[in-house]
Amino acid sequence: MKKVLITGAAGFLGSHLCDRFLLEGFYVIGMDNFITGDKKNIKQLKSNPNFEFIEHDVTEHISIEGELHYILHFASPASPIDYLKIPIQTLKVGSLGTHNLLGLAKAKKARLLIASTSEVYGDPLVHPQTEDYYGNVNTIGPRGVYDEAKRFQESITMAYHRFHGVETRIVRIFNTYGPRMRLNDGRVIPAFMGQALRGEDLTIFGDGSQTRSFCYIDDQVEGIFRLLFSDYVYPVNIGNPNEISISDFAEEIIKLTNTDQKVIYKDLPVNDPMQRKPDISLAKKLLDWEPKTQREEGMLKTFEYFKSLSQEDLFKREHRDFSKHIKI
Template identity: 50%
Template sequence: MASFRRKKVVLVTGGAGFVGSHLCERLISDGHMVVCLDNLLTGRMQNIEPLLNHPDFRFIRQDILERIVWTGPLDEIYNLACPASPPLYQRDPIHTFRTCTEGVLNLLSLARTTGARILQASTSEVYGDPEIPLQHEGYRGCVNTVGPRACYDEGKRAAETLFWEFGTHQGLDVRIARIFNTYGPRMSPEDGRVVSNFIVQALTGVDITIYGDGMQTRSFCYVDDLVAGLMALMASETTDPVNLGNPGEFTMRHLADMVLRQTGSASRLVHCPLPVDDPRQRRPDISKAAERLGWAPTVPLEEGIARTIRHFAGEVQVDGEREVGLHHA
């Protein structure tokens, strides 16, 4: 007898954002029904416009701080609802922290009511300015609780605690992904993180701003690789936090030189003081993801940057006048 499997119903909060929109697209492509919930503070309708007329896609404009009314089945919840770049999450730090606490409580309550498996998009920021060169999941971090980044760093740490408590003591089926720097098409030109900053500056011909000596490092993961990792984690039986990122480590100067070379820009490199609490190094240990999820990134930085430049070239007006917020997050 043939067996018929019901489509999964999946809620993606923050689904109109950079990563969330790629995740929605992939879930739809895999045959699932997707509800995208986003308050559009940083998400953009243009990111999900190709999905709006799809019969298995629904958009709800709402903040996760508001009570979410749900009827019918719900199989999975991906929580990506929070600004992820310093200039954006610092615009309203109290709202950022409440999103990571009160908003997360709302989603955990929804998961408890519906029986859905729920995944929290956490961050490498829980490690703060790390004191070890390769960050593994057991590292407890070096985070400033009263600095300009604390609303996000501590908010995400609090969200992980809530997930752990609900999973351990209330039996919820929880997953925690610690996401390292992600880049790719659909990043906003005003995003404020280093990849988008460098590309926008190069395309508009303005100075490329490097903080400090440019020797601080980041590990950059292309968005398609991250989405594959998130879905692999959701499908796994792993309830511990898992790092998702690309362990390739690059200096800010190397990235700037790569962007200049690929764009052919004549922008100059200028140096400014480091922002408060800006981490000097980020590099994930992804051995747990490899062992438990069978996951590893596949897109080299050169290739991913080329794809991202093509995206921005279609969005950015090359007039030399654009100003962007600058951070190395």
């Protein structure tokens, strides 16, 4: 039985990856320190004999006994509401954490896939974004802690591949959604759906003309799975190229939720990208992959998940205590 380590296993994407690899017959080691992950996301796995969980911070030394064949590095705050509160930890998990996992991959002769992001493109001057675009990122802006952590992560990964011969893969993830997202994590889909379920007005930052492209979780996991087992070492965009403006998307949410909320507008955050649309030509060619789930179908599944949450979860505001995770 092949063994895979998945960091960030209690997060939204990480927990779905644990499900997929268990389904495919792997022995899965999940690792998380719960700084942004949720134990609820992996509670269904605790009784599985092929699942092992280690509570650990990947910025500290990592030791795994026995053989290890694959590593998927998905540990990182991914929401502005998180990485703006814990900027140093965000930088550390992208740098020290990635360094530790590359060292582990080298020692175990394991293949490592890192989760990069469309944020490496910054506020893009090229549209749609192709993998050979270098990006337009403000290194000293508030979002730079996340953007630059991911850009460094790509650089050190390629350095380990070239210098040490470590087998590596890099996925650039575009906006992904689905069940197990945190309702109040600040990202557009859970924010809109949470506001609709609570009967609040939908908040748009900026004038709503900025665009996003949303990929359903099942499609994202399939693309990541195929990339891991490909022979391609350079970054690959995995996302849905079906682009929509935020204002049009707000109207879709109002229609989906059958609510009559108003839309209110607030100032756009600093360096918030105005356009997001992946060019997935490379993924189509290399992986024979493209998203299958229509937005209407995926949004309905996601909304049904949020509706199933308790009233306590629905009205709870994010007040996470990050103090135990903050180190010099």
